[in-house]
Structure formats: structure tokens, C-alpha cells
Amino acid sequence: xxxxxxxxxxxxxxxxxxxxxxxxxxxxxxxxxxxxxxxxxxxxxxxxxxxxxxxxxxxxxxxxxxxxxxxxxxxxxxxxxxxxxxxxxxxxxxxxxxxxxxxxxxxxxxxxxxxxxxxxxxxxxxxxxxxxxxxxxxxxxxxxxxxxxx
Amino acid sequence: xxxxxxxxxxxxxxxxxxxxxxxxxxxxxxxxxxxxxxxxxxxxxxxxxxxxxxxxxxxxxxxxxxxxxxxxxxxxxxxxxxxxxxxxxxxxxxxxxxxxxxxxxxxxxxxxxxxxxxxxxxxxxxxxxxxxxxxxxxxxxxxxxxxxxxxxxxxxxxxxxxxxxxxxxxxxxxxxxxxxxxxxxxxxxxxxxxxxxxxxxxxxxxxxxxxxxxxxxxxxxxxxxxxxxxxxxxxxxxxxxxxxxxxxxxxxxxxxxxxxxxxxxxxxxxxxxxxxxxxxxxxxxxxxxxxxxxxxxxxxxxxxxxxxxxxxxxxxxxxxxxxxxxxxxxxxxxxxxxxxxxxxxxxxxxxxxxxxxxxxxxxxxxxxxxxxxxxxxxxxxxxxxxxxxxxxxxxxxxxxxxxxxxxxxxxxxxxxxxxxxxxxxxxxxxxxxxxxxxxxxxxxxxxxxxxxxxxxxxxxxxxxxxxxxxxxxxxxxxxxxxxxxxxxxxxxxxxxxxxxxxxxxxxxxxxxxxxxxxxxxxxxxxxxxxxxxxxxxxxxxxxxxxxxxxxxxxxxxxxxxxxxxxxxxxxxxxxxxxxxxxxxxxxxxxxxxxxxxxxxxxxxxxxxxxxxxxxxxxxxxxxxxxxxxxxxxxxxxxxxxxxxxxxxxxxxxxxxxxxxxxxxxxxxxxxxxxxxxxxxxxxxxxxxxxxxxxxxxxxxxxxxxxxxxxxxxxxxxxxxxxxxxxxxxxxxxxxxxxxxxxxxxxxxxxxxxxxxxxxxxxxxxxxxxxxxxxxxxxxxxxxxxxxxxxxxxxxxxxxxxxxxxxxxxxxxxxxxxxxxxxxx
Numbered sequence: 001x002x003x004x005x006x007x008x009x010x011x012x013x014x015x016x017x018x019x020x021x022x023x024x025x026x027x028x029x030x031x032x033x034x035x036x037x038x039x040x041x042x043x044x045x046x047x048x049x050x051x052x053x054x055x056x057x058x059x060x061x062x063x064x065x066x067x068x069x070x071x072x073x074x075x076x077x078x079x080x081x082x083x084x085x086x087x088x089x090x091x092x093x094x095x096x097x098x099x100x101x102x103x104x105x106x107x108x109x110x111x112x113x114x115x116x117x118x119x120x121x122x123x124x125x126x127x128x129x130x131x132x133x134x135x136x137x138x139x140x141x142x143x144x145x146x147x148x149x150x
Numbered sequence: 151x152x153x154x155x156x157x158x159x160x161x162x163x164x165x166x167x168x169x170x171x172x173x174x175x176x177x178x179x180x181x182x183x184x185x186x187x188x189x190x191x192x193x194x195x196x197x198x199x200x201x202x203x204x205x206x207x208x209x210x211x212x213x214x215x216x217x218x219x220x221x222x223x224x225x226x227x228x229x230x231x232x233x234x235x236x237x238x239x240x241x242x243x244x245x246x247x248x249x250x251x252x253x254x255x256x257x258x259x260x261x262x263x264x265x266x267x268x269x270x271x272x273x274x275x276x277x278x279x280x281x282x283x284x285x286x287x288x289x290x291x292x293x294x295x296x297x298x299x300x301x302x303x304x305x306x307x308x309x310x311x312x313x314x315x316x317x318x319x320x321x322x323x324x325x326x327x328x329x330x331x332x333x334x335x336x337x338x339x340x341x342x343x344x345x346x347x348x349x350x351x352x353x354x355x356x357x358x359x360x361x362x363x364x365x366x367x368x369x370x371x372x373x374x375x376x377x378x379x380x381x382x383x384x385x386x387x388x389x390x391x392x393x394x395x396x397x398x399x400x401x402x403x404x405x406x407x408x409x410x411x412x413x414x415x416x417x418x419x420x421x422x423x424x425x426x427x428x429x430x431x432x433x434x435x436x437x438x439x440x441x442x443x444x445x446x447x448x449x450x451x452x453x454x455x456x457x458x459x460x461x462x463x464x465x466x467x468x469x470x471x472x473x474x475x476x477x478x479x480x481x482x483x484x485x486x487x488x489x490x491x492x493x494x495x496x497x498x499x500x501x502x503x504x505x506x507x508x509x510x511x512x513x514x515x516x517x518x519x520x521x522x523x524x525x526x527x528x529x530x531x532x533x534x535x536x537x538x539x540x541x542x543x544x545x546x547x548x549x550x551x552x553x554x555x556x557x558x559x560x561x562x563x564x565x566x567x568x569x570x571x572x573x574x575x576x577x578x579x580x581x582x583x584x585x586x587x588x589x590x591x592x593x594x595x596x597x598x599x600x601x602x603x604x605x606x607x608x609x610x611x612x613x614x615x616x617x618x619x620x621x622x623x624x625x626x627x628x629x630x631x632x633x634x635x636x637x638x639x640x641x642x643x644x645x646x647x648x649x650x651x652x653x654x655x656x657x658x659x660x661x662x663x664x665x666x667x668x669x670x671x672x673x674x675x676x677x678x679x680x681x682x683x684x685x686x687x688x689x690x691x692x693x694x695x696x697x698x699x700x701x702x703x704x705x706x707x708x709x710x711x712x713x714x715x716x717x718x719x720x721x722x723x724x725x726x727x728x729x730x731x732x733x734x735x736x737x738x739x740x741x742x743x744x745x746x747x748x749x750x751x752x753x754x755x756x757x758x759x760x761x762x763x764x765x766x767x768x769x770x771x772x773x774x775x776x777x778x779x780x781x782x783x784x785x786x787x788x789x790x791x792x793x794x795x796x797x798x799x800x801x802x803x804x805x806x807x808x809x810x811x812x813x814x815x816x817x818x819x820x821x822x823x824x825x826x827x828x829x830x831x832x833x834x835x836x837x838x839x840x841x842x843x844x845x846x847x848x849x850x851x852x853x854x855x856x857x858x859x860x861x862x863x864x865x866x867x868x869x870x871x872x873x874x875x876x877x878x879x880x881x882x883x884x885x886x887x888x889x890x891x892x893x894x895x896x897x898x899x900x901x902x903x904x905x906x907x908x909x910x911x912x913x914x915x916x917x918x919x920x921x922x923x924x925x926x927x928x929x930x931x932x933x934x935x936x937x938x939x940x941x942x943x944x945x946x947x948x949x950x951x952x953x954x955x956x957x958x959x960x961x962x963x964x965x966x967x968x969x970x971x972x973x974x
Contacts, residue, residue, distance in 0.1 A: 015755065015758060060929055068927070071927050075927075131754050131757035
């Protein structure tokens with residue numbers, strides 16, 4: 001199984017990787033730390049046949065220079081608060097990736113994302129960040145079961 | 151006896167006929183008809199009435215004077231108008247001796263003066279001359295002539311004597327009748343004109359037609375070539391007398407007179423307000439001494455060559471046989487003011503002389519004209535005034551609309567309002583030529599030209615125009631200009647003659663009159679409205695009231711424009727403040743939200759790690775790692791929580807309170823080490839950023855006293871290291887150092903390489919909520935309050951946050967500078 005984790009906080013990312021590895025020892029885990037990295041590695045990621053994506057919603061755009069690239073107008077306008085949703089939209093717009101289940105994993109309350117969550121496709125799920133990664137793990141398991149059954 | 155009775159009856163019949171004839175006359179020339187009656191009574195060819203020339207002296211030796219033809223009747227309408235028949239003649243003898251002279255043959259009688267064309271051309275032979283005395287004391291004679299050789303009989307002479315004795319009285323009767331007829335006629339003309347002007351006064355053109363009727367009536371009455379009326383039109387100026395109507399057949403060289411003796415006979419009458427009567431203009435120069443005795447300084451210049459001109463009109467080719475070119479003129483008076491003159495000149499037919507009788511007849515006509523003209527002038531002035539007020543009301547209404555439109559524009563221009571107001575002024579005040587609006591410069595207390603109107607402002611070269619426009623008028627102390635006078639008094643100031651006004655300071659040499667109206671609202675005066683006229687004519691009477699009203703209007707507009715401008719600015723500022731407050735409110739809300747997320751994230755992570763530790767098997771390495779992570783997370787949570795508290799306090803504009811204690815070396819090092827370690831942990835190790843503390847000896851802080859609030863100091867250092875960690879380039883080192891500045895203050899310095907801070911951004915870095923665009927892109931979380939909090943912490947310590955712009959080598963320094971004192 002291939003799981004992509006999109007998370008800019010390295011401590012959070014480390015902890016998620018550690019627990020996902022325990023839960024899914026056979027899984028291949030991928031890591032993306034910034035929205036810019038997601039955009040630039042998208043083709044590569046699209047070819048990986050990912051089976052699940054755990055997406056942080058608030059992502060910084062890029063690392064400081066010299067690796068910095070000026071964000072596009074949409075990013076400048078909306079800011080980092082909706083970076084994860086932009087990445088999710090990119091996945092949905094590509095037929096190679098549009099069916100990949102996405103778990104929006106964020107400290108933002110559901111009320112904060114009310115408008116954004118309204119028209120999400122069925123393969124996208126919102127989960128609030130908690131001290132326990134079990135809800136994420138359970139959801140990944142469900143995804144695996146569903147894939148097996150189809 | 152019977153013959154005597156018959157003769158008496160005949161004479162009586164002649165007398166009756168003469169009386170009847172006289173009573174039928176309605177013209178002065180009716181005297182000719184009376185002479186005809188006399189001539190026909192004795193079968194004479196004709197009759198001539200002679201009079202002694204005014205100024206003659208019959209007692210002088212030698213005799214002084216002459217005789218002139220006063221009137222005549224000759225069978226074939228022959229015209230003869232000699233006016234200097236010598237007294238040494240048959241007629242003169244009759245007058246001198248007061249005895250009739252009967253001449254059988256004029257050609258043989260030595261007494262007869264035969265050097266006249268009359269005797270030659272008519273072929274007259276016998277004549278008789280009967281003396282008579284006019285009712286005004288003047289002496290004359292009635293001469294009868296025959297072409298046939300039959301001399302006049304004694305009976306006939308006696309008849310003539312009887313008839314002649316009646317002529318003066320009858321002539322007076324004719325005069326009286328003519329006077330009444332004339333006055334009635336003039337009255338009818340003026341009454342008819344009154345009726346026509348019931349609704350509105352006649353126009354000047356129509357008035358001239360009225361006077362044309364009058365002068366024709368005068369000319370018909372006096373049988374004169376010229377009857378003219380001159381009148382003053384107050385609306386066009388005073389002491390300016392314009393020709394209203396005349397019967398003179400030719401063209402005058404002068405149609406307008408002023409009240410000046412140098413302007414001839416009419417000018418004399420107008421200036422002296424007295425009538426003039428000249429017997430014979432053709433002899434003016436010879437008789438000048440005598441004339442000037444009665445009329446001091448009276449002059450006359452024959453600009454028309456009057457003898458030839460009149461000779462042409464009367465078709466008399468021999469200048470010597472012209473009648474006296476008599477002239478009379480009376481002033482037209484309204485009270486004691488001269489408003490015009492009537493003049494008559496040169497009788498076409500007898501009586502060829504304007505006596506006092508005729509002059510006195512002209513006076514009541516002048517009174518009638520004066521009365522009517524006065525009414526007409528008043529009504530015309532009233533009409534003009536009403537029109538002006540009506541026009542003003544309409545104009546002010548339009549002006550108000552203009553002002554409203556201007557004031558509702560986004561950027562109202564008061565100067566356009568002034569321009570429009572001056573256009574209105576020109577349309578409602580007749581004679582307003584050069585205008586301007588002067589406003590007060592509050593700083594210098596001078597009036598300056600804010601706006602000007604009229605071509606005169608553009609006269610001259612550029613330097614002259616600029617000098618004129620830049621002229622200023624002080625209002626301090628005693629007024630030194632008419633504008634200052636009006637401004638200080640708050641009243642309209644009128645200058646009737648700039649040459650005589652004590653305050654006038656010349657801006658335009660051609661100005662003759664001026665109205666200056668204050669521009670004011672209640673007691674506040676903003677400036678003055680100047681209205682100038684270059685002609686000597688007065689402004690209309692209502693101009694002053696209109697100027698005052700316009701001054702008040704301009705004051706109101708100025709007041710509104712100024713206050714609307716202020717209100718607009720206040721509104722703009724208010725809107726800006728509201729926008730700013732809304733922005734700050736939104737920013738504040740966002741900041742709290744950010745702080746909440748920044749707090750929740752490390753707490754959730756910390757809790758998760760603790761739970762893991764409790765569940766999982768513990769190894770030393772695992773424990774150390776997790777504890778280090780916990781330290782970093784808790785440090786972050788602590789910093790965020792502290793930031794939230796400080797942000798709330800500062801947002802309420804409360805000061806940060808400090809509890810300061812002396813900074814010790816060990817405390818400082820511990821604080822720096824722990825904070826650096828925490829931040830290094832929080833930084834993604836993949837980026838390879840390290841934190842390094844430069845060490846110094848104990849001595850510095852032993853020898854120097856630095857007072858700090860340790861919690862706040864830790865917060866400040868943590869904020870700087872957080873920024874350094876977020877904005878440093880990968881594989882760089884964040885360096886922390888401390889020591890004394892050049893100015894004997896204590897500083898802690900954080901140096902890193904990464905995001906560039908330009909000198910232009912140094913100030914903005916400390917602004918609440920500001921983040922550079924790149925900073926926002928590389929960090930995500932955060933509200934731009936970190937350095938703002940640090941700046942406030944340093945202010946609370948009487949210290950300073952110094953941000954040094956990124957150097958060419960790419961290093962950025964941020965310094966916390968504290969006051970310090972030497973000593974243990």
C-alpha cells in the first residue's frame with residue numbers, strides 16, 4: 001500500500017510516519033512538506049498509484065531561499081490556510097489521481113471549513129487532528145477493505 | 151356828415167374785421183393775417199410791421215440802432231425780411247416823432263431808404279408809416295405800401311392809425327391764444343404718451359417720437375426753423391444732455407451737450423440754469439459786449455455758417471436781407487436741477503424776433519416737459535430696477551443650483567463658484583465691467599485676488615498682469631485701501647469718484663467708480679467683492695443693494711464650501727478609520743485564531759507523544775527523543791500562550807508591566823541555551839539549521855548592571871529565534887551573541903542568513919500584523935505579531951529593538967538593546 005503524507009510540521013510528520021508504519025508495516029510511505037513541493041512532485045506522485053493521502057490543510061508554500069519560488073496569485077490571495085484544499089483539488093482534477101481517497105487531517109474545526117467541505121467529492125474525508133492517530137488508521141483500513149472488495 | 155358817418159361805419163367795419171381776424175389766429179404768424187386785414191382795408195399792396203432793434207438807443211446822438219421787419223403781409227407772398235433798416239428813414243422818422251409819415255412816391259421822397267430790394271422788386275410807390283408801441287414798451291411802425299401811383303389819403307392814413315393802435319393789444323391776444331393752444335397741445339401730447347405708458351414706461355425711441363411731436367408743435371407756433379429738445383438720461387449718466395428731437399433740417403455737429411459754458415449758447419443755459427435770448431446770431435460778434443453784459447461769459451461759434459444755412463432754408467439769397475436769426479433757449483428744470491433745455495432758432499416768417507413774450511411762452515412748455523420727463527425717468531428707473539431684481543432672483547436661483555452641483559462633486563472647486571457669481575453680477579448690475587473676489591489670507595492678514603473677471607485683467611505684458619494679480623492689501627490698523635475699509639467696516643463701500651476717494655488704491659487706471667461689498671456670513675467676513683466701472687456714469691441706484699446681497703451669497707457659499715470640504719475630509723478620515731478598525735478587528739480575530747492553532751498543534755502533539763510513551767515500551771533513546779520533542783513543543787506552547795496574553799494586553803492599549811531583576815551570567819546562558827535548543831528541535835532537521843551561542847566571560851555582567859524582566863526577556867529571545875528558524879536558508883547557522891554596545895548599553899544579538907530584510911522594511915517589521923510576502927509564504931502559520939511584541943517588550947524596558955538590514959554577505963542582525971550601568 002502507498003500512502004502519501006502531506007504535512008509541513010516535521011515533528012507531526014515524524015509522529016504520523018511512525019504510527020502509520022506500526023499500523024501498516026507493508027505500506028510504502030511518501031512525505032511532502034510544502035505546497036510547492038506537492039506541485040513540483042505531482043507528476044511523480046501521480047505515477048505512484050497512491051492508495052491514500054493524508055493531507056494537512058494549512059501548509060506553508062515553500063522553504064526559504066534559495067529554494068524559494070514565488071507563489072502564484074491564487075496562493076498569494078488565499079494564503080496557506082487552504083493549501084491542502086488546493087492540493088486536493090489538483091488531485092481531483094487529474095484523472096489519474098481523482099479517485100485516490102484523501103483524508104483532510106487538520107487542527108481547523110469543521111465549522112472553520114464549512115464552505116469548503118460542502119462540495120467535496122465522496123473520496124474526500126475530513127478528520128480533526130487529535131493526539132490519537134487511530135481515526136486516521138481506521139479510515140485507511142476501511143479504504144483498504146473497500147479496495148479489496150471492489 | 152353822411153360821408154363822415156359812412157366813413158365811421160367803414161372804419162368800424164375794418165376794426166371789427168381786424169378784431170375777428172385776430173381772434174381767429176392760433177399761431178404767432180397770425181399777425182400776418184392781421185396785417186393783411188389792415189392792408190386790404192385800404193387797398194394796399196402789403197403791410198410791413200417794423201420794430202426797433204433791441205439795444206437801440208433812440209435818444210443817442212447820433213442815433214444808435216436800426217429797425218427790423220417783425221412781420222409782413224404782401225399780396226404776392228413776396229418775402230422781405232430786412233433787419234437793419236436805418237433809423238434815418240421815413241419809418242424811423244415816424245417812430246422817432248410818433249407821427250405818421252405819408253409818402254406819395256418812395257422814389258422821390260428823400261426820407262425813404264431805397265436801398266432795399268423790396269422797393270425795387272415790388273415796384274412800390276406810395277407808402278405810409280404809422281408809429282405804434284408794443285405792450286412790452288418796444289417801439290415800431292406799421293407801413294402800408296401800394297404798387298399803384300395812388301397815394302394814401304388822409305382818411306386812409308387815419309384808418310390805418312386806428313387799426314394800428316389795436317395791433318399791439320390784438321397781437322397780445324393772439325399770443326395769449328397761441329400760448330394756450332401751445333400749452334394745451336403739448337399737454338395733449340404728453341397725456342397721450344402717459345396713457346400709452348400705463349403698463350410700462352415708453353422706450354427711449356418712443357419718447358423721442360413724443361418729443362418730436364412737441365418740437366414740431368413749437369416750430370409751428372413760433373414759425374421757427376429749429377425747435378430742439380435736449381434731455382439728460384440719468385440711466386446713461388448725469389450732466390449729459392442728449393438731443394431728443396429737432397426740426398432742424400440739416401445735421402448737427404453736436405448732439406450731446408454737457409453743462410459747460412464753453413459749449414456755446416446751449417451749454418451756457420444748461421450750466422447756468424437760465425434762459426438766453428439773442429436777437430440776431432449773425433451779429434453775435436458785433437453785439438458780443440452787449441450780449442455778455444446780460445449773459446456773462448456767453449460765447450458762440452458759428453460752426454454751421456448760419457447765414458448761408460438759414461438763407462438756404464428760407465430761400466433768401468441776399469444775406470443782407472435775411473431776417474434776424476433770433477435764438478432763444480430755456481432750461482428744463484426739475485426743482486433746482488437742470489435736466490435739459492429747449493431751444494428755438496430763426497423764424498421762417500414773421501414775427502421774425504423772439505421777444506421776452508416768446509421766451510416766457512417757452513417756460514411753461516419746459517415745465518410740462520420737466521414734469522413728464524421726471525415721471526418717465528422714475529418709472530424707467532423703477533422698471534430697470536424691477537428687471538434687475540427679477541433678473542437677480544432668477545440668476546441667484548441658477549447660481550444656487552450651480553453651487554449645489556459644485557458642492558456635491560467629489561472635489562468641489564470654490565473658485566468656479568466665484569466665476570459664476572461674477573458672471574451673474576455682470577448680468578444684473580448695469581455697468582459692472584471689471585470685477586474680482588478678494589479673500590483674506592489669515593496668515594498675513596491681507597486681502598489677495600482669489601478670482602478676477604473682465605478683459606482689463608488681461609491687459610499688458612505678462613509681468614504687468616502678474617504684478618496686478620499678486621497685489622495684496624493689508625487689513626491691519628487703519629485702512630489703506632478701499633477693500634480694507636469695506637472689510638473692516640463690514641459695510642458696502644461706494645466710490646463715486648476714485649480721484650476724490652481717500653482710500654482708493656489704484657489697480658486699474660481707467661477705473662472711475664467702484665462698489666465694494668463684504669463677503670460675509672453673519673459676523674464673519676471672508677473677503678470682498680469688487681465691482682468697477684470705467685465710465686463716469688453712475689451705477690444704477692439698486693446696484694449697491696444687489697452688490698450687498700451678492701456679497702452675502704458669496705459668503706454663504708464660501709462658508710458651505712469650506713465646511714463641506716472639512717466634513718468631506720472628516721468623512722474620508724472617518725471612513726479610513728473605520729476601514730482601519732475593521733481591518734484591525736479582522737486581523738485581531740485572525741491573530742487569535744492563529745494563536746489558537748499554534749497553541750493547539752504543539753499541545754496535541756505533546757499529548758500524543760506522552761500517550762505514546764505511556765503505551766509503548768520505553769527505551770532510553772526513545773525516551774530522550776520524545777522528551778526533547780516534548781520540550782520543544784511545550785516551549786512553543788508556552789511562547790504562543792505568552793504571545794496571546796501580551797497581544798491581548800497590547801490590543802487593549804495597556805502597557806506591559808515589568809518585574810525587573812538583575813541579569814546574571816548563568817541565568818542568561820541557561821535561557822539562551824534552552825531556548826536555542828528548543829528552536830533547533832522545532833526546526834526540520836532536513837533543512838540542517840543549527841543554533842550557536844557565542845560565550846563570554848562572567849566579568850561583563852559582573853561589572854555591568856542590567857535589569858530585565860526574565861520572563862519577558864525569554865519571550866523576546868524566543869520570538870527572535872523562532873523567526874530565525876523559520877526564515878533561515880537550509881544548512882545555515884543562527885548565531886546568538888551578547889555584550890556591550892558602543893554607547894555603553896547591553897545587547898543580545900541574533901544573526902542569521904536567509905530571508906532578506908531591506909532597509910525599507912526595517913521600520914515595518916515592527917508593525918503589528920506586517921509580514922513580507924516571502925515570509926508569509928515560507929512560514930504559513932503566524933500573524934506578523936512577533937517583532938511587534940518584542941518591540942513593545944523592549945520599550946517597556948526603556949530599551950530598543952534594532953533590526954539591521956541584510957548585508958551584502960546575506961547576514962541579518964536583530965538586536966535587543968538594554969540600558970546598563972557600570973558597577974557591581
